[in-house]
Amino acid sequence: MMLNELANGAHATVDHLSAASPELGEAGLRRLGELGFIPGEPLQLLRRGPGGREPLAVLIGDTLFALRLLEAQCIHVLPICAQPS
Structure with missing residues (x-):
């Protein structure tokens, strides 16, 4: 799954990076x-x-980044499912 496919507020772990575009x-x-x-x-x-x-x-961590869609499409993530309380 790509970072840009996550829902707002979702947590994930970076899996790997790959160029989605030659740009x-x-x-x-x-x-x-x-x-x-x-x-x-x-x-x-x-x-x-x-x-x-x-x-x-x-x-x-404690750092906030503003990414373009092009950059987010290069970041493959593994979603972290919320644990029931």
Whole structure:
């Protein structure tokens, strides 16, 4: 599943990165990794921009990132299911 497919408020773990478009390329993937989008890292998709579009507000640790759709489509995630209380 791609990061952009998560529902607002959903938690997930980064699985891997892959270039969804040649526009982003290896340099873009490297930048995402340097920002903290690395395998095993937990994240939360907080919300989307106006009209459910860009940017996507993503929280990793204590850092909030605003990602373009193109970037979010390169981040493969494993959703974390909420545990019943």
